[in-house]
Amino acid sequence: GAGVSQTPSNKVTEKGKYVELRCDPISGHTALYWYRQSLGQGPEFLIYFQGTGAADDSGLPNDRFFAVRPEGSVSTLKIQRTERGDSAVYLCASSLNPSGNTGELFFGEGSRLTVL
């Protein structure tokens, strides 16, 4: 498709379980971002990839969170030993190599994670 695609759109899991969320960015976009958004809040930055490498992972809340982008396209956000506080909408965004343009982010619809 033409936009950023995220799967699953909804995920319900139990406390302590492992979860993977997938993001397929817009073709040709080199930068990929993960954010999470709680109700009534703005998106909170988690991690940013430029190509295959994590350029900034300062937003990951703790070592239960990990993300990969092995081929510089699709990315997977991995959450171990989920906690109820992890419940949120996880948003993925991508952008062109920003030199020469605004570097605006294009967001996917998000994956809504509910931890029971």
Added chain:
Amino acid sequence: GQNIDQPTEMTATEGAIVQINCTYQTSGFNGLFWYQQHAGEAPTFLSYNVLDGLEEKGRFSSFLSRSKGYSYLLLKELQMKDSASYLCAVRNGQAGTALIFGKGTTLSVSS
């Protein structure tokens, strides 16, 4: 630290003009963005300012004053479909680095 402030909620009527303010204090500055987010949907890009002044795009305009750490989004000829959350975001590093978002302003437009 990084701080982006915007009002939590605003209300307006159809056909009116509304101004949503945003103030920011960040460790660096390399552009300010406004996004629109309808409930349950992805944020969509509205505007970008990196230099002081007004950028106009149809019914929407955005203003930036870097010395004051201040921006506003101006929406004219309001329509019901403009009811949404409006997110102010700052890029505080080099091109390509992540945006820092405010909490968003929920705008309700009534007839």
